[in-house]
Amino acid sequence: MGKQLEQISIALGGNPNSGKTTLFNSLTGARQHVGNYPGVTVEKKEGFASQNGTNVHIVDLPGTYSLTAYSQDEVVARDFLTESKNEAVVNIVDASNLERNLYLTVQLLELGVPVCLALNMVDVAESRGITIDDKKLSNLMEIPVIPTIARTGKGKEELLNKAIEMAGDAKPSRNFSISYGDDLDEALNEMETIILKSNFLIGSYPARWVGIKYLEKDELVIEKGDKINKAVSSDLIKIVESVSKHLKNTLNTYPEALISDYRYGYISSILKQGVVKRSHEENRLELSDKIDKVVTNRFLGPLIMAAIIYGLYQFVFTYSEAPVVWFENFFGWLNGLASDNMSDGLLKSLVVSGIIDGVGGVLGFVPLIMFMFFGISILEDSGYLARVAFMLDKVFAAFGLHGNSVMAFIVSGGIAGGCAVPGVMASRTLKSPREKLATLLTVPFMNCGAKLPVMALLVGAFFGKNEALMMLLITVIAWGGALLVAKLLRMTVISGPPTPFVMELPPYRLPTMRGLLTHTWERTWQYIKKAGTVILGISIILWAMMTFPGLPESDLAVFENQRNEVMEAASAEAVQELEAAADNDEAELSEAAAAVQDQLFQIDGREAEKALRHSVAGSIGTALEPVSKAAGFDWRTNIALVGGFAAKEVVVSTLGTAYSMGEVDPEETGSLGEALQKSPGWNPLVALSLILFTIFYAPCFVTVVAIAREAGSWKWAGFSMVFNTALAFGVAATVYQIGSATGFLIG
Ligand code: GDP
Ligand code: MG
Secondary structure, eight states: OOOOOSEEEEEEEEOTTSSHHHHHHHHHOOOOOOOOSTTOOOSOEEEEEEETTEEEEEEEOOOOSOOSSSSHHHHHHHHHHHHSOOSEEEEEEEGGGHHHHHHHHHHHHHTTOOEEEEEEOHHHHHHTTEEEOHHHHHHHHTSOEEEOBTTTTBTHHHHHHHHHHHHHOOSOOOOOOOOOHHHHHHHHHHHHHHHHHTTOSTTTSOHHHHHHHHHTTOHHHHHHHHHHOHHHHHHHHHHHHHHHHHHHHHHSOOHHHHHHHHHHHHHHHHHTTTTEEEOSOTTOOOHHHHHHHHHTOTTHHHHHHHHHHHHHHHHHHHHTHHHHHHHHHHHHHHHHHHHHHSOSSHHHHIIIIIIIHHHHHHHHTHHHHHHHHHHHHHHHHHTHHHHHHHHHHHHHHTTTOOTTHHHHHIIIIISSSBOHHHHHHHGGGOOSHHHHHHHHHHGGGSOBTTHHHHHHHHHHHHOGGGHHHHHHHHHHHHHHHHHHHHHHHHHTTTOOOOOOOOOOOOOOOOOOHHHHHHHHHHHHHHHHHHHHHHHHHHHHHHHHHHHSSOOOHHHHHHHHHHHHHHHHHSOHHHHHHHHHHHTOTTOOOOHHHHHHHHHHHHHHHHHHHHHHHHSHHHHHHHHHHHHHGGGTOOHHHHHHHHHHTTOTTHHHHHHHHHTTSOSOOTTOOHHHHHHHHHSTTOOHHHHHHHHHHHHHSOOOHHHHHHHHHHHTSHHHHHHHHHHHHHHHHHHHHHHHHHHHHHTTTOO
16 A cells, blocks of 8 residues: 555546546546547546545546557557656446457556556446456456446546555556567567667657567657667667568468457457356347448448438538528628618728628538537437448548548538538548548538539529539539549648558447537537637738728729719709618619619729729739639639638629629629620630639638648648649639630630
8 A cells, every 4th residue: 555645647548438538527527528439539638536635637538449550549648648647547448348448458558557447337238248257357467447337427436546546556567568479579579678778768668568569560659769769770670570571471460460469369368267257148239230230231321321411411501591590690780780880981891891790700600510510429429420431431541531531521512502611620520630631621622502602603604504514513523623632632742551440330329418519519619719719810801901902082082073973963853862762771763863873883883893903802813813814814803712712602792893793692693694794704614714713722711720720730721722722723724725725615
C-alpha cells in the first residue's frame, strides 16, 4: 500500500463502444457526448473526480483498438500515454467481447504504463450467458481487474480506489513482455541490446517496445529514431529487414501479422484457462448478427443503404425547411426594420448588407447543421454508420477516400440541393486524416442548393430545350470531378497508404434521445462559436469590397439630375401618385405613373451598375478580364463570381446589378435570363463554361471557414480556394477554347 496523494492523474483508455464515455461521465459528472460510433472521442476530454480527499484528474483518451500509427486517434492516445505523466491508466474493456478488447490491454502493458482494468458491461455479458472470473483474469495478467457497469455507475468507487492506490504505489510498473516466437524474439533481443547500449529513444518508451515498433514498421517511431540517431536506426532497420526476409521464406508471413497473431494467442491462452464461461448455446446468433445478416447482405444491403441515405437526406433538407424559412423571415424582418428606420447612407448599407446579412449567413445554416447532425447521430449511435462505411469502403477507397466519406458528399449536394457547410462538418466521422482531408477538399464540388439558382438561370436561358438532361449532366460532372480530384490529391499532395479498415462493427443499440440531442447541440454550438465571428468578419469585408470606394460626387450628380429631369417631365398627378405609393406598397399605379417609376428604376439600375464597376470588386473583375476572356467571362461575370464567394446564389443577384437590372431575386430569374440571351457577350458556350466554373471554383467562404476548422489549419482552406479556382478556370477555359475553335454551341 502506498501513501495517499492529494491529487493524481489518470488516463481512461479503451476500445470504441466499450463504455468509455459513459464511465467518464459517471466518474466526473461532466456533460459529455455518449456515442456509439467507433472513435467518436477525438477531442481530449478532461474531468475531475473526488474520492476520500484525493482529487483525481481524469483524461478521456480517444477510443482505439490498437496503438499503431494508423489513425490520428491511435497516435493521440499513444503520445499522451508516453508524454504526459499518468499515475495510472484505467483500461476499460467490454466484458462481452473480451478477446478483442484485451488486444489493446496487451499493447498498453507493452508500453509499460501502469494498467488497471475496468471490466465493463458485465451486465451485458451476463445477459448473454457469459461469466468472467475477474480474480483469475487479474492473477493471470498480473493487473488489478474491477468489474463495472458504467451505465449504472456500479463499481466506479472501487475502480477509483484502486487507481488511487496504484498511483500511490512507488514501485515501477512491471516489465511485461510476451513471446513472439523464436525468430522475432531473437531479433527483438538483438535490437533491445543495441537500443539500451546507445540509449536510443528510451526516454519515453521501453526498449522492447521500440523494437516491436520497428518490426511493425511504425512510420512515426522510425521517423523519430532517424532524427535522433540515424546510424542506430539503420542498424535496427537492417535487423528488421533480415528477419522479415527470413519470415517470408519460412512462414510466408511478415512481422506485423505474426506480432498480432501472438498477441491474440497470448490472450486466448489466458481466456481459455477458465476466465470465460458460457452458460448456454455457444453459437447463438446475437440480435446484432441477425440484423447484420439482412442489412449487410450483398443484394439487400446496398438497397437498404440507399433508402436510408436518401431518407436522411430528405430528413435534413425537408424538415429543416420550416426553421430555415423562420430564420429567413426573421432576418428579412430585421432587414426591413433597419431599412425603414435608418437614413440612407453607408451606415445603413453596412448594417443591412454587411452585418444583418452576415449574422443571417451564420445562423441561416444552423437548422441545416442541427438536422444533419441529428440524422447522423442516429446512424452513428445506432451503429448503422459503421455498416455504411463497411459496405462502401471498397468503392471509395478506389478514389483514396473512405466509406464514411459518403455522408459528407450526399449532404453537400451529392443529391442536388444539399449544402457543403454541414457536409464539411459531416466529415468529422472520418478518423483517418488523409481520407478526411481528401473528402473535405472535394465535397464543395457537389451541387449545393446555392448553386442551383445559378444553374437554373444559365440552363433556363441557354439550354431551355434540354433542361432535365443538363441538370443531370451537372450532377454527373460534379461527382466525377470530385472523385477524380480526390484520387489526384491522394496521389500527390496528400499521398500516403490507405488507412487499413480496422473498424469492427459495433453491436446495434437503440440511441437515447438525450444522447442524440446533446450530441447535436454540442456540434451546432461549436459551429456557431468557432465559425461565427470569422464568418461575420468576412461578410463585412465582402460588403466593403462591393461598396467602396463608391461613385464620385460628379457621377452621383449626373444620376440625380437624370432623376430630377424625369420627375420634372412627369405630370403632377403621376408625381402625386408615386409619392402616395411610396408609403403603400399595395397601391395600383396608373399607366403614366408606372412609366415614370420604370424610368426611375432604370436610372437606379444604371447607377448601381456604375457603382459596382467602380467598387473594389469591380476593379478586380475588370482587371481580371484579360485573363478571364480565355474562359469567355467579361468583367460583369467576374464581379458576379467574386460575389459568389459570399454565397453562390449571389452570382445571380450580382449579375442582375451588373446588367443594370437592380438586385435580381435568385428565385425569379426569367428577365435576367432574357437579358443575358440578348447580350452580345453571351452564347450557350459561355453559359456552359460558366456552369463548369461554378461547379468547381472556390467554395463559398462559410464553407472555407468550415474547412479550416475541420482540417485544423487555414493552409488547407487556402489551398481549396486557390486550387479549386485554378482547376475551375482550367476546365472552363479548355471547354471554351475548344468550343470556340470548333464552333460548338455558338449560336
Ligand atoms: P465509448 O465509445 O467507449 O465512449 O462508449 P459509450 O460510453 O458511448 O457507450 C456505448 C454504449 O454502451 C452506450 O449506449 C452506453 O449507454 C452503453 N454502455 C456503456 N457501459 C455500459 C454498461 O456497463 N452496461 C450496459 N448495459 N451498457 C453500457
Ligand atoms: Mg465515446
